[in-house]
Amino acid sequence: xSSAAASPAAPAMAPAEVAVAPDMPAPTPVVELxxxxxxASRAMAAASTAAKxxxxxxxxxxxxxxxxxxxAANAIDVERAIAGGTPAPLVDRLRLSPAxxxxxxxxxRQIAARPDPIGEVADGWVRPNGLRIERVRVPLGVVxxxxxxxxxxxxxxxxxxxxxGNAAFLRGSSxxxxxxxxxxxxxxxxxxxxxxxxxxxxxxEDTSRHAATEFMQQNDYIDCLIPRGGxxxxxxxxxxxxxxxxxxxxxxxxxxxxxxxxxxAALGIVVNGKTQRPGVCNALESLVVHAAVxxxxxxxxxxxxxxxxxxxxxxxxxxxxxMGEATDADHAAEFLDLKMSxxxxxxxxxxxxxxxDHGSGHSETIIxxxxxxxxxxxxxxxxxxxxxxxSTRFVDGEEFGFGAEIGISTQKLHARGPxxxxxxxxxxxxxxxxxxxx
Amino acid sequence: xSSAAASPAAPAMAPAEVAVAPDMPAPTPVVELxxxxxxASRAMAAASTAAKxxxxxxxxxxxxxxxxxxxAANAIDVERAIAGGTPAPLVDRLRLSPAxxxxxxxxxRQIAARPDPIGEVADGWVRPNGLRIERVRVPLGVVxxxxxxxxxxxxxxxxxxxxxGNAAFLRGSSxxxxxxxxxxxxxxxxxxxxxxxxxxxxxxEDTSRHAATEFMQQNDYIDCLIPRGGxxxxxxxxxxxxxxxxxxxxxxxxxxxxxxxxxxAALGIVVNGKTQRPGVCNALESLVVHAAVxxxxxxxxxxxxxxxxxxxxxxxxxxxxxMGEATDADHAAEFLDLKMSxxxxxxxxxxxxxxxDHGSGHSETIIxxxxxxxxxxxxxxxxxxxxxxxSTRFVDGEEFGFGAEIGISTQKLHARGPxxxxxxxxxxxxxxxxxxxx
Numbered sequence: 001x002s003s004a005a006a007s008p009a010a011p012a013m014a015p016a017e018v019a020v021a022p023d024m025p026a027p028t029p030v031v032e033l034x035x036x037x038x039x040a041s042r043a044m045a046a047a048s049t050a051a052k053x054x055x056x057x058x059x060x061x062x063x064x065x066x067x068x069x070x071x072a073a074n075a076i077d078v079e080r081a082i083a084g085g086t087p088a089p090l091v092d093r094l095r096l097s098p099a100x101x102x103x104x105x106x107x108x109r110q111i112a113a114r115p116d117p118i119g120e121v122a123d124g125w126v127r128p129n130g131l132r133i134e135r136v137r138v139p140l141g142v143v144x145x146x147x148x149x150x151x152x153x154x155x156x157x158x159x160x161x162x163x164x165g166n167a168a169f170l171r172g173s174s175x176x177x178x179x180x181x182x183x184x185x186x187x188x189x190x191x192x193x194x195x196x197x198x199x200x201x202x203x204x205e206d207t208s209r210h211a212a213t214e215f216m217q218q219n220d221y222i223d224c225l226i227p228r229g230g231x232x233x234x235x236x237x238x239x240x241x242x243x244x245x246x247x248x249x250x251x252x253x254x255x256x257x258x259x260x261x262x263x264x265a266a267l268g269i270v271v272n273g274k275t276q277r278p279g280v281c282n283a284l285e286s287l288v289v290h291a292a293v294x295x296x297x298x299x300x301x302x303x304x305x306x307x308x309x310x311x312x313x314x315x316x317x318x319x320x321x322x323m324g325e326a327t328d329a330d331h332a333a334e335f336l337d338l339k340m341s342x343x344x345x346x347x348x349x350x351x352x353x354x355x356x357d358h359g360s361g362h363s364e365t366i367i368x369x370x371x372x373x374x375x376x377x378x379x380x381x382x383x384x385x386x387x388x389x390x391s392t393r394f395v396d397g398e399e400f401g402f403g404a405e406i407g408i409s410t411q412k413l414h415a416r417g418p419x420x421x422x423x424x425x426x427x428x429x430x431x432x433x434x435x436x437x438x
Numbered sequence: 439x440s441s442a443a444a445s446p447a448a449p450a451m452a453p454a455e456v457a458v459a460p461d462m463p464a465p466t467p468v469v470e471l472x473x474x475x476x477x478a479s480r481a482m483a484a485a486s487t488a489a490k491x492x493x494x495x496x497x498x499x500x501x502x503x504x505x506x507x508x509x510a511a512n513a514i515d516v517e518r519a520i521a522g523g524t525p526a527p528l529v530d531r532l533r534l535s536p537a538x539x540x541x542x543x544x545x546x547r548q549i550a551a552r553p554d555p556i557g558e559v560a561d562g563w564v565r566p567n568g569l570r571i572e573r574v575r576v577p578l579g580v581v582x583x584x585x586x587x588x589x590x591x592x593x594x595x596x597x598x599x600x601x602x603g604n605a606a607f608l609r610g611s612s613x614x615x616x617x618x619x620x621x622x623x624x625x626x627x628x629x630x631x632x633x634x635x636x637x638x639x640x641x642x643e644d645t646s647r648h649a650a651t652e653f654m655q656q657n658d659y660i661d662c663l664i665p666r667g668g669x670x671x672x673x674x675x676x677x678x679x680x681x682x683x684x685x686x687x688x689x690x691x692x693x694x695x696x697x698x699x700x701x702x703a704a705l706g707i708v709v710n711g712k713t714q715r716p717g718v719c720n721a722l723e724s725l726v727v728h729a730a731v732x733x734x735x736x737x738x739x740x741x742x743x744x745x746x747x748x749x750x751x752x753x754x755x756x757x758x759x760x761m762g763e764a765t766d767a768d769h770a771a772e773f774l775d776l777k778m779s780x781x782x783x784x785x786x787x788x789x790x791x792x793x794x795d796h797g798s799g800h801s802e803t804i805i806x807x808x809x810x811x812x813x814x815x816x817x818x819x820x821x822x823x824x825x826x827x828x829s830t831r832f833v834d835g836e837e838f839g840f841g842a843e844i845g846i847s848t849q850k851l852h853a854r855g856p857x858x859x860x861x862x863x864x865x866x867x868x869x870x871x872x873x874x875x876x
Contacts, residue, residue, distance in 0.1 A: 042794070046818065127839060131828060140850050141820065219676070223850045238657070238680045244851045245682070265873035272875035356480070367873075378868045380484065382579065390569060390871030399876070400571060400867075401563065412578050412661045412864040413682045414852035426850040429838075430816045433828030435703035435805075437710035438837070 027206035030214040034142070034169060034221035040199035041141045041167035047196055049116040052163055055200075056112035058190035059162075060105035063155065066186045067101045073182035074151065081175055093150050094176055104155040104183070107404060111159040114403045117421045118165045131436055135427040139165035141223035143424055145406070146171045146215060146237065148229035151179035157228075158187050158201045160406050164424040167200045169222060171215045174207035181205060216241035224414075224424075228407055246415055246423075248407030250334040251281035251362035253392040256351045256377065258368035259292040265389060266297065266367040271304050272391040273365070279336050281408055282363050282395045286331060286341045288351050294344045295319050305340070312342035319344075331358045348373050352380045359383060361410045363395040384410055384417035465644035468652040472580070472607060472659035478637035479579045479605035479661075485634055487554040490601055493638075494550035496628035497600075498543035501593065504624045505539045511620035512589065519613055531588050532614055542593040542621070545842060549597040552841045555859045556603045569874055573865040577603035579661035581862055583844070584609045584653060584675065586667035589617035595666075596625050596639045598844050602862040605638050607660060609653045612645035619643060654679035662852075662862075666845055684853055684861075686845030688772040689719035689800035691830040694789045694815065696806035697730040703827060704735065704805040709742050710829040711803070717774045719846055720801050720833045724769060724779045726789050732782045733757050743778070750780035757782075769796045786811050790818045797821060799848045801833040822848055822855035 044052075063070065074096040081091050117137055124134035143166045147153045154172060161168035172180040184203040192198040204215055216225060222243040227233050237245060255273055257266045273284030287310075289297055298319035302310060310316075311326035323342065330341045331354075345351045355364050365387035366377040378386045385395040395417065397405025402420030409415040415423035482490075501508065512534040519529050555575055562572035581604045585591045592610060599606035610618040622641040630636040642653060654663060660681040665671050675683060693711055695704045711722030725748075727735055736757035740748060748754075749764035761780065768779045769792075783789045793802050803825035804815040816824045823833040833855065835843025840858030847853040853861035 042818070042820075045820075125839065127837070131832060131837075133838060242676045244685075244849050246851065247682075262873065268873055268875050276876055374870075380480070382480075382483075383866070385867035385869060387869040388871065390869055390874040391876055393876045394569060394869060394871075394874065395867070399565070399569075401565060411682050413684065416864050417867045426854050428821070429823035429833070429855045431823060431825040431828055431832060432812075433826065433832075435700065435706055436828040436832065437706050438714055438829055438831045 027204075027211070030204055030206065030211050031218065031221075033202045033204055034215075034218040036199040037142045037167040037169040037202040038221040040197040040202075041139070043197050044162070044165050044167055044200050045118075045139045045141070047165060049118075051194065051196055052116065052165065053112040055162060055191045055194035055196050056108045056159055058194045059155075059159070059187040060108040060112075062186045062190040063101055063105045063108070063183065066182070067098045070101055070179065070182045070186065071096055071098065074179040076178040077151075077176050086175070090149060094179070096151060096179060100152065104152050107152075107156055108159045111163045111404055111421075114163065114421060116163065116165075117425050122427055129436065130433070132432040134430045136430050137422075137425045138428045140424055140426050142167050142169050142221055144169040144171070144215065144218070144222045144225040144243065146212065146225065146227050146229070146233065148173050148233060149175055151176045151183060153228060154180045154183045154203065155187065156404060157406060158184070160404060160421060160424060162191070162196075162200055164421045166424055167197075167202065169202050169204075169215075169218075171204040171212060172207075177205070177207050212236070213240045216243060219243050223426075226407055226419075246407075246409050246413075246419070247411045248419075249281075249362070249410030250360045251283070251392075251408070251410070252285045252332060252334045252358060252360040253282060253363045254286040254288055254355045254359055254365070255284050255392070256288040256355065256364070256366045257290060257293060257297055258348065258351075258366055258370060258373050259290040260370040260373065261290075261293065261297075261367040262369060262389075263293065263297050263300065267300060267304050269365065269367055269389070269391045270301055273393055274305060274308055274340055275338065276391075276393055278338050280393075281334070282392050283336070284340065284392055285333065285335050286343070286358065288343045288345055288354055289316070290348075290351070291315065291344050291346050298342070298344075307338055309339045310342050311339070313344060315344035316342040334360065348376060352377060355381050355383075362408065363387065363392040365390060365392050384408070465642075465649070468642055468644065468649050469656065469659075471640045471642055472653075472656040474637040475580045475605040475607040475640040476659040478635040478640075479577070481635050482600070482603050482605055482638050483556075483577045483579070485603060487556075489632065489634055490554065490603065491550040493600060493629045493632035493634050494546045494597055496632045497593075497597070497625040498546040498550075500624045500628040501539055501543045501546070501621065504620070505536045508539055508617065508620045508624065509534055509536065512617040514616040515589075515614050524613070528587060532617070534589060534617060538590065542590050545590075545594055546597040549601045549842055549859075552601065552859060554601065554603075555863050560865055567874065568871070570870045572868045574868050575860075575863045576866045578862055578864050580605050580607050580659055582607040582609070582653065582656070582660045582663040582681065584650065584663065584665050584667070584671065586611050586671060587613055589614045589621060591666060592618045592621045592641065593625065594842060595844060596622070598842060598859060598862060600629070600634075600638055602859045604661075604862055605640065607640050607642075607653075607656075609642040609650060610645075615643070615645050650674070651678045654681060657681050661864075664845055664857075684845070684847050684851075684857070685849045686857075687719075687800070687848030688798045689721070689830075689846070689848070690723045690770060690772045690796060690798040691720060691801045692724040692726055692793045692797055692803070693722050693830070694726040694793065694802070694804045695728060695731060695735055696786065696789075696804055696808060696811050697728040698808040698811065699728075699731065699735075699805040700807060701731065701735050701738065705738060705742050707803065707805055707827070707829045708739055711831055712743060712746055712778055713776065714829075714831055716776050718831075719772070720830050721774070722778065722830055723771065723773050724781070724796065726781045726783055726792055727754070728786075728789070729753065729782050729784050736780070736782075745776055747777040748780050749777070751782060753782035754780040772798065786814060790815060793819050793821075800846065801825065801830040803828060803830050822846070
């Protein structure tokens, strides 16, 4: 896992209030930390909404109060990153400022303002024998998150886990360890001051590869593991994890411009999907155009997408000769950059097949005025989200109305698409009888 | 994985209509079979309820028509099992008869009679910007099931997968390979005759260990893997699988007899839970009794549980001196036999802690007349199903009203408790706009 490779152990910085385990010189063993998270998860499952919200507000306040300390810890990470030759955009992702800490605090307050999902009776019925059955929403227990670089994930993930009554068991990257420890210490202190267990947030201080593997194999303690990071992190999790996993996967998102499309709308959606924020998973990576409109649409798109490198198949390049040649790997790639593959198809069927064969199951949109085409595309394309005449950039927890999200799942089990608070819960059967036997 | 160890390759029996790949002398590579299942899953996702039900009825009819052939294939497995010294109860689980084949066919007809879960709009809303969002129930795609000994799983699993619009990708044990191939061939022929793809059911004929590991790692094709079998199968899956898994796990189910319990009701529930069918996962394995009623209840229980070996802690043995001594391993064991661990506790808290520490998260029941005790037990015990004054034997797909079940999940992601047709589906976001961009 690339993120854990740089430094085999936690750095030597550690003012007493920042360290998770101030009295221990060596990092606490992962299994011991996991057990502490599990114990705390029992208390969190029983915590009232008021207590959880108070803890979130206290954490927000303490992050702001300790902004200087957190920035000082962050400076250690930033200096090490620069000294190690980390590219400037990655250093920027790592860097904290009072404004960024305010944003983290606001994030926690917004989570506090969301409805509490715990305790909802999802459904219930009575069996012919009189047995009363209910399904009640309860926390997962210990939600483990392994993540790369950005230290704000420490706060966002902790907030979502706390609100949904879980204990957060976190393992960030070595590159952000000083920042992560400082943020975690503030949240732990605030949670504890608010009367909930500090171990509702446990951060693993050992950033070695070995500890990462141990982390993913705490089957006795972890109820759900969510990786947040690039392909190498995901494949490490698929290879090593033995606990249940929800994959926050890649997005090779397609826009298909149908023969009947309003080409102005198509242009708007393609430009928005590709350029509004190219580095995120719901950005467009692939453009598929029906042959009937390719000659008209593609030259206009090439102009509107000025600055985007287009890589097309032969027919796309006939319409836009300046376009590069696309390999099959380009059609399957998540560029996360100002780069897009282009394919011309002769039919809706061919478009659907191309999307299903090359997509990553994230978000796919059709631009069309044809009802039957819209219906077939939404039915037959196999992805977490399928859109009609809308930008893939809308596939997001905030845009869907879920509030903050812990990630966007591209797997089909448990959670598919944006994961908000509900996706950090599970349902428990509660069955009531009067001495019922079979 | 114990089930795959006996024979490294498929046996030499294979009348043409029984073989999955009649024109190939060597077993078809697992990856090729997986790709065929994936291709079929696309057609299955679009299949109408009528087409799926017709296929299920055709499969039921053909199983009955071919009962003699299937029994002949089964005789090969049974003879090999006897020759290999397989214990008689396991040989009995393996053995088919026309009556057992009729039962399999009835199972398929009952699945056909269930409502089709596919296409349900689970929820939907409109965002302030006018974007219309729906969550639609769709099949998982390829549901892989790896299972031991009993050949009826081939038919049950295929039926549930077909009805829920999935392709079933099955890998049974070497001990039942001839039976499984004969059953699969009948279902494939019937599905094909009903106009759906034969590859909606693909059975792996290679029963080697190597093929089992390959099977669990078909990430490009498998959407969900469900193991059905004992602890060694489950741990092999946890170790080797890289695809998303739902664990149909062990059941160390507890009954807690509270101080306020109606002891007659408690006796009925404990005897039913332990003895009605001791070999299944929702049978009782552990009895926890409040100290206030132990001296009265335990001697009565020991009489009522005549024939059950009881293993207790010191205080339990004071009430029933004939009781054996329980180790900590006994308190955590799933005996699947006429054997039960017994513990005396001083409080509800101690009972809850004992259940949470030793249970397997399956089904736990409290017998009590005290409302507050019932509420705390149902809230604080962490299990798929928590019962009040009812036998754990009710935790079952049929008893809950789901119809046939594919298993009982003891994990918290996706499906928890009995898994019926709904748990073989996922939700897809369908988002409609009118040229919406961010």
